[in-house]
Amino acid sequence: MKGFTFQLQPVLEHRQRIEDEKQQQVAIRQRALDDAERELRRLNDDFREYSERLRSGHKGLTTEELRLFYAHLQFLDRNIVAQIRVVAERRVAVDRARLELLAASKERKVVEKLKEKRRLAFISEELRVEQNELDDGNARSYGRTARGGTSA
Secondary structure, three states: OOOOOOOOHHHHHHHHHHHHHHHHHHHHHHHHHHHHHHHHHHHHHHHHHHHHHHHHHHHHOOHHHHHHHHHHHHHHHHHHHHHHHHHHHHHHHHHHHHHHHHHHHHHHHHHHHHHHHHHHHHHHHHHHHHHHHHHHHHHHHHHHHHOOOOOO
């Protein structure tokens, strides 16, 4: 008897490749989000550090030094606002990639379930054929013994 072959195996393999690609996209976008969040934390830390340095040394700073501190804090503040926007955009990109991965996974699972159903049907048919052959053999053997022949 021949073994089970799934006619849609190329489709299943194609859907697996698509799912793998979507998984890679999620990983790439997640890394980009992590990098953006790390940069935002760094900017926030710098802002806190310069704010603290300005508060603690305010009385001892010259007008020019004060102007430079405030200018740098404004620069950091603008960068923080811009980085918050970048983090939000990358978070949306990660969410979109995850939804695409979920859809690709569902499409692959549909074909996998079909493969499993067909495999079970194949096994069931193989067992049915085998049982019929056994029944036929037993019926012939019984027929011979019932007619008074020798048992096989």
